Amino acid sequence: MPREYVFPFSAIVGQDRVKKALILNAVNPGIGGVLISGEKGTAKSTMVRGLSKLLPGMEVVDLPLNITEDRLIGTIDLEKAISTGKKFFEPGILAKAHKNILYVDEVNLLSEHIVNSLLDVAQSGVNIVEREGISYAHKAQFVLVGTMNPEEGMLRPQFLDRFGLYVEVKGEGDIEERKRVISRRIEYERSPEEFIRQYQKEEAGLAQRICTARNVLELVEVTHDIIKIAADIAKQANCQGHRADLVLVETARAIAALEGRKNITIKDLKEAAELALPHRTRPQPPQNTEVPEETKEEESTREEQERQEEENRQEQEEEDGLPPQEETRQRDNAHNGNEPEEQSEPFPDKIEEKKKEAPFQEDRIDEPGEIFSVKPIQIQPFERKDREGSGKRSKTKTSSRQGRYIRYRIPSDKVTDLAFDATLRAAALFQKKREKNALAMAIEKSDLREKVREKRIGNTLLFVVDASGSMGANQRMRSTKAAILSLLNDAYQKRDMVGLVAFRKNSAEVMLGITRSVDLASKNLRELPTGGKTPLAAGLFLGYEILKARQVKDPDMVPVLILVSDCRANVALHAGDPVEEAKELGRILRYEGINALVIDTEKDFIELGLAKEIAEAMGAKYYKLNQLEAFEIEGVVRNYLGT
């Protein structure tokens, strides 16, 4: 459908940085595109679509989320194959995108295999097709433009780096600007034709400016000095690889060209850095003190944000009528005697003593600390032979007819899920020579293709949380809750199922059955009180029961038990040593093929390291709580689930 009526680019109120980034790419496709990230309803897509009307000799080619591999890369031309019996290549979106803008709305929702194909081509600028008996290659150099809402999850670093520039959009805060946004939109909707006409002159002017700048671009001189400064900026921002330097120079060139200048200034480079570096800047190594201005600014805003959030949180607490943190801590210290904070936990030989005093401890509810975003860590899944139930998972992946048809393959066995289109395409080639027996098409066994589907695996995360008295000390529950909430945040983006089990006093309790509502889980977690002894085995046993029951219901799901505890078990499920009993249960979990993570909350002067032992028994990945806070937890789960 031709998009004849689009909201004019020049009629968009504000959003100057995004507009500039788009225009710069139009002037100099060598910049490598732009990723526009921002909250909903901030005219992200409107801007890109508006741009399409401004580009002389350039098109905006859409890459819809429903795209299949054959339409992206190109495939055999079905019609020609049937009518002529010859192989012709039918180009896909990548061919259309050559020398144009390739636009992906909601780029973070694109499925993995499409991203992979895209990365491949974006890198080389050439699309090489080797499929269905077709061998073909064509140039595919395009400006990649994506929009995304970060609430839905981020992009892989590799993909992120493909975008030359990165801009964040926000809603307008100024009331006059906002008024203008509303009235223009309503005017447009009431009469698109009339509205577009009003902006015709402005649009033509902008198009002319882009055109002129394109001609100037070739004349802009890139001196050795400029390259050196660009390299310095990129180095100081601690960017990976050399793409940052290159993009800086290309962007600065476009900025100069747009202003009709033939020389690049430091100011151009600074402006370019604001667009080219945000998504490439990595945290500074500690020894490095020099930071380029832009990053400093960013950091200070981040600090400002954090401070703000801290304030909000405190306000919240006051509203809730909870005692201020300081008092709570004092009470704890008084309770544990005058030992320094680091040692406020009982020594190992005092466990007995603690057991006695535990029941007298009052229940308390800790507010969670700040939620943090979390990044990947590698983890090896269980080996197949260790998991009895694992065969089922891979089997359902192919035989199940649910899920999204991503590609096809030549079947090895009997076909249960026929890929009609691919089969027809395969058969089409031979129609001229085959005996048709009054049928329109003759299909032979060798033509059959079956569908390969991508199925969402039922990911189920069960948090088994220690809520015993020891967790209440030292604000431990605060950081524990923060860590779990951060994991829940990720689970939300991946739309996982979650559940929550807590153990304390003498038993374990289901705080929340397996549900899709992450909101509910976080609510229950917030309200989770701590106090009493540590019945670890009971917690593990309950967790095991819930996950097994769930597995019966949904054999495809990948069960993951996340144990959050210091594992100082002091209540047995039956009789005997509580720690040994927990280890035994851990071994059962492992044998049953339940993936596990252990998050060790031990934070004492003398560490017992029990959690590590239990993690070993469970065959679980082991993390200390403070490692999570170092932004390093979510990947644990993600990698598990991705395998």
Next chain:
Amino acid sequence: MSIKRTVYPFCAIVGQDNMKKALILNVINPALGGVLIRGEKGTAKSTAVRALAHLLPEMNQVADCIFGCDPLDKSSMCESCLTRTKNGEALPVVAKKMQVVELPVSATEDRVVGTLDIEHAIKKGEKKFEPGILARANRNILYVDEVNLLDDHVVDVLLDAAAMGVNNIEREGVSYSHPAKFILVGTMNPEEGDLRPQLLDRFGLAVDVRAESDTEQRIEVVKRRLEYEANPAEFASQYNKQQAELAARILQAKQKLNQVKFGERILELAARISIEIGVDGHRADINMIKTALTMAAFAGRSEVVPADVLEAAALVLPHRMRRRPFEESILEFSKVEEIVKEYEERSIA
């Protein structure tokens, strides 16, 4: 394909005024972007949506177009209608009722977006596009019961189309695009899990429904239901007059809509509410004004008044409140009321 069934009359639904109003407003002004109805089980959510079908006005469409294009609106025509118009061809016009097109939760992606017509490919050796649910939904109401249970892939596709008003298909050898402007109506039970914020924002309005708490009203609900089940046709006929009146009112409002005016101050009011309440992006403000315009039209007025904005805010804001992860978004509506009150006082002074 449609299964004929007697439908419970819209006017016979007891209470649930907010829900009914939100649905009616969308019928008057399809540009409002649909409505999300959240509530417990058994609160007449689905009944109301299905009942709406009978109130839907007729509209002109190109008779032989599968997408039911508007013969006068070039901005959202399918390629074939557009080409025909450009070639000076007079398009055959027919008046048809707007429809409620259901999207079952189990629908697969290919049925939603459309796919290659296999039969045609085999018989003729030609590629032909077989339209999906989105094609039928163009200019109609797309109804998703239990929208929060929809498969993620289908949600993505739906978002794509809802955002652009166009369905772009690039799959399995088919490259095609057609208009897909629809009123998205979804129902959900929040206990079953939440909706992604992105999809949430696509719904123009949101209403929360609860069971009636008034005993008299509850009795009335049961009584009418029993009466209806005993003799549907007879029951429905009792409401014929009411239904016809409402349909006529909707039609009038529809015609009036484009003449309704709003002043600079009304604009300011909407912008101020959005800023002070702290919503994401601009969709809330824009929708607030559009909803207020539609309300004025429904009330037969030709000018938006502050009370319209207040009422619109109640429908536009609840699902758009900015929130930190996992905090419940509670709309402090008293704040909106204060802003409107302050505004009115200033106007008098």
